[in-house]
Amino acid sequence: MKKALHLFLVTLTAVALAGCGEKIEGPQPGCTGAEDEICIAFLPNESDSAGIQDRFLAFATEIEIALDGEFDIRYNVVDDYAATIAAMVSGAADISWGSPNSYTIANRESNGVVQPIVTFGTDGDIEQSGYKAFIGTHKDNAGDFADIDNNASLTEEEKAIERIKLLEGKSFSFVSPTSTSGRKVPTASLYSIFGSVNGGYIEEKEDIHTKLFGEGGVFSEIKFGGNHQANVENIYDKVAYAGAWCCEFVNHAGYEMDEFYILSVTIVPESPIWVNTDNVSQENIDKIAEHFVSLTPETATFGLYHNEAEGFDQGLLKEDERWIKIEDDYYDFVRTM
Numbered sequence: 383m384k385k386a387l388h389l390f391l392v393t394l395t396a397v398a399l400a401g402c403g404e405k406i407e408g409p410q411p412g413c414t415g416a417e418d419e420i421c422i423a424f425l426p427n428e429s430d431s432a433g434i435q436d437r438f439l440a441f442a443t444e445i446e447i448a449l450d451g452e453f454d455i456r457y458n459v460v461d462d463y464a465a466t467i468a469a470m471v472s473g474a475a476d477i478s479w480g481s482p483n484s485y486t487i488a489n490r491e492s493n494g495v496v497q498p499i500v501t502f503g504t505d506g507d508i509e510q511s512g513y514k515a516f517i518g519t520h521k522d523n524a525g526d527f528a529d530i531d532n533n534a535s536l537t538e539e540e541k542a543i544e545r546i547k548l549l550e551g552k553s554f555s556f557v558s559p560t561s562t563s564g565r566k567v568p569t570a571s572l573y574s575i576f577g578s579v580n581g582g583y584i585e586e587k588e589d590i591h592t593k594l595f596g597e598g599g600v601f602s603e604i605k606f607g608g609n610h611q612a613n614v615e616n617i618y619d620k621v622a623y624a625g626a627w628c629c630e631f632v633n634h635a636g637y638e639m640d641e642f643y644i645l646s647v648t649i650v651p652e653s654p655i656w657v658n659t660d661n662v663s664q665e666n667i668d669k670i671a672e673h674f675v676s677l678t679p680e681t682a683t684f685g686l687y688h689n690e691a692e693g694f695d696q697g698l699l700k701e702d703e704r705w706i707k708i709e710d711d712y713y714d715f716v717r718t719m
Contacts, residue, residue: 440685
């Protein structure tokens, strides 16, 4: 008997628009732990907007289609990365999507039971798969970096390093302790500059996000926004001097990128769909993989893809992106961080 999944629930409409405009009865909110149920645990809800809700429902609907309607598809949207990891490891949840770092933690803690199925990239090309992780500050602080920006003798990579050095002794906001682009990537970037491995004074990588300046750390104050949009708010409202986020969450938070000054950008392996293989059979894993790699904007449920014609820009995928089958070793880059 699967354990019941008790996660923060965001109520979503249960009717989705399928490809070609056909309405179908979609999955239902609220996992119950029933044996004939597939429970999807979505990572932290980055927005309460209808657009973001459409993407969650579209994803769940495509899982239902992939499995030929043989299971009761249920879903919960959580506000905590750790809760999703725990649910996937324990088997309380069967499927999740997003956060390469959360996936690698779940894979390790489940002794390999949690596995990835697919990710996505432009034209279905794994070499073009990835997303941008930013470290930035409010545009009002751009003048602090003028000397670096105007130094023609520095390469762009060297400029990014020098900008990061100027964060020493200032406040910084991470997304979540288990976020890939919001904690793990910036920690790795910062440690490569301030860490003892390169002659710096930071002894352990974890000290970057656990210790304060003067006590073995880099920053005067360390904050966690909880999700990407909240972290963008922390930076814009100057709650923290600088911080991390990824992708298009500046726009999802209601701002424009030109309202922020970017210190550095790192390309991160794209997010996977991941499953608990004790709960989902190989046959059904194969069905999900085959279904997703065959999807196009024309055939997918509305909300899964951006749709410029409809003015919808909050899908999981852009219109030129396609799903790609992957193996666990695709995320070795994340593990090395």
